[in-house]
Amino acid sequence: MKPVAISCGEPAGIGPEVAAAAWAALRNELPLLWIGDPAHLPAGTPFQVVRDAADAGGISADVLPVLAQDFGPAATHGTANPAHAQGVIDAIATGVALTQSGAASALCTAPIHKAALIDGADFPYPGHTEYLAALAKVDRVVMMLACDALRVVPTTIHIAIDAVAAQLTASLLTDTMLITHAALRRDFGVAAPRIAVAGLNPHAGENGKMGMQEIDMITPVLDALRAQGMNIAGPLPADTMFHAGARAQYDVAVCMYHDQALIPIKTLDFAGGVNITLGLPFIRTSPDHGTAFDIAGKGIADPTSMIAALRMAARMAHSRAQIS
Numbered sequence: 603m604k605p606v607a608i609s610c611g612e613p614a615g616i617g618p619e620v621a622a623a624a625w626a627a628l629r630n631e632l633p634l635l636w637i638g639d640p641a642h643l644p645a646g647t648p649f650q651v652v653r654d655a656a657d658a659g660g661i662s663a664d665v666l667p668v669l670a671q672d673f674g675p676a677a678t679h680g681t682a683n684p685a686h687a688q689g690v691i692d693a694i695a696t697g698v699a700l701t702q703s704g705a706a707s708a709l710c711t712a713p714i715h716k717a718a719l720i721d722g723a724d725f726p727y728p729g730h731t732e733y734l735a736a737l738a739k740v741d742r743v744v745m746m747l748a749c750d751a752l753r754v755v756p757t758t759i760h761i762a763i764d765a766v767a768a769q770l771t772a773s774l775l776t777d778t779m780l781i782t783h784a785a786l787r788r789d790f791g792v793a794a795p796r797i798a799v800a801g802l803n804p805h806a807g808e809n810g811k812m813g814m815q816e817i818d819m820i821t822p823v824l825d826a827l828r829a830q831g832m833n834i835a836g837p838l839p840a841d842t843m844f845h846a847g848a849r850a851q852y853d854v855a856v857c858m859y860h861d862q863a864l865i866p867i868k869t870l871d872f873a874g875g876v877n878i879t880l881g882l883p884f885i886r887t888s889p890d891h892g893t894a895f896d897i898a899g900k901g902i903a904d905p906t907s908m909i910a911a912l913r914m915a916a917r918m919a920h921s922r923a924q925i926s
C-alpha cells in the first residue's frame with residue numbers, strides 16, 4: 603500500500619503532536635508520510651526526511667517519514683504566525699498532488715486555523731473542503747463526519763447562519779444526496795443506504811406554520827430522489843432524530859447546516875469522529891477537531907481522532923482498490 607500522506611496543518615496548534623502520536627500508534631499497521639517542517643514535530647520524535655513519497659516505503663518503521671518543507675521562523679504554540687500561512691496551504695497542495703499522482707493512497711489533513719490562513723495568506727476558502735474542491739476542479743463536494751454511532755452530512759457548510767436559507771437550493775440538496783448515496787455504497791460498504799433528512803425549521807416547519815422550506819423545496823427534492831429508488835426518511839424534525847432509537851433507523855443523517863450536523867456527532871464522540879470529504883477524485887479524511895491552541899504543545903492532546911482518520915483513509919483506499 604502507498605503511504606497515507608498527512609499535511610501538517612497549523613504548526614501553532616496540536617496537528618504536529620497528534621500526527622506524531624498517531625504515527626507511533628500505527629507505524630506497524632500503516633505506511634504514513636508527514637508533510638511539513640520537521641522543526642514543528644514534538645521534541646524527540648524519530649523522523650527521517652525523504653526525497654519523495656516513493657522513498658517512504660523503504661525506510662524503517664522506527665522513524666516517521668517526512669517530506670520536508672521549510673517554514674522559516676519558529677512556531678509558538680497557541681499563536682499562529684502569519685509567516686507560516688502559505689506553508690500550511692502548500693502542505694495541503696503537496697498532499698493533494700501526491701494522492702492525485704498515485705504516490706500516496708490518501709490524504710489525511712491535520713487541522714488548520716482558518717482565520718490565520720485568511721489573515722496570513724488571503725486564503726480565499728473557509729476550510730479544507732472548499733480548497734480541496736478547487737484543487738480537484740470539482741464543483742460540488744460534501745462534508746461527512748462519521749463515528750461508530752453516527753454519520754452526518756451538512757448540506758450547507760461554512761457559511762453564516764443568516765445565509766443558510768438562501769443558499770439551500772434544490773440543486774445543492776439533490777447533489778448532496780446523490781454524492782452521499784454513492785459514497786456510502788462505494789466507500790462504506792452500505793449496499794442500500796438509508797438516508798434520514800432533517801428539516802431546516804423547528805419541527806420540520808410544522809406543516810408550513812414555522813417555515814416553508816420543507817414544503818417548497820426539501821420534500822419535492824426527496825420525492826424526486828425516492829422516485830429514483832433511494833430510501834429516504836424526512837424531512838424530519840432535527841431535535842428528535844439523533845437519539846439512539848432514531849439513529850438505528852438510518853445510515854446517514856443529511857442536515858441543512860453545519861451545526862445541525864456537527865453538534866450531535868461531536869457530542870456523541872468528540873474523540874473518535876472523522877471528517878471525510880466526499881465527491882473528490884481522491885480520498886481525504888481528517889480528525890474532527892480543530893487546532894486546540896489552548897492545549898497545544900502541552901503533550902495532552904488526544905490523538906484518537908487522528909488515528910481514526912488515518913485508519914478510515916486506509917480502509918477507504920482498500921475498498922476502492924477492491925472495486926477497481
Ligand SMILES: NC(=O)C1=CN([C@@H]2O[C@H](COP(=O)(O)OP(=O)(O)OC[C@H]3O[C@@H](n4cnc5c(N)ncnc54)[C@H](O)[C@@H]3O)[C@@H](O)[C@H]2O)C=CC1
Binds near residue numbers: 730
Ligand atoms: N479540519 C480542520 O482543519 C478544522 C479546523 N478547525 C479550526 O480550529 C480552530 C479552533 O477551533 P475550535 O472551535 O476552538 O475547536 P477545537 O477543536 O480546536 O477546540 C475545541 C475544544 O476541544 C479541545 N480539543 C480539541 N481537540 C482536542 C484533542 N485532540 N484532544 C484534547 N482536547 C481537544 C480544545 O482544547 C478546546 O477546548 C478554528 O480556527 C477552526 O476553524 C476546527 C475544526 C476542524
Ligand SMILES: NCC(=O)COP(=O)(O)O
Binds near residue numbers: 729730731877
Ligand atoms: N467544523 C468542521 C470543519 O471546520 C472542518 O472543515 P474542513 O477544514 O475540513 O473543511
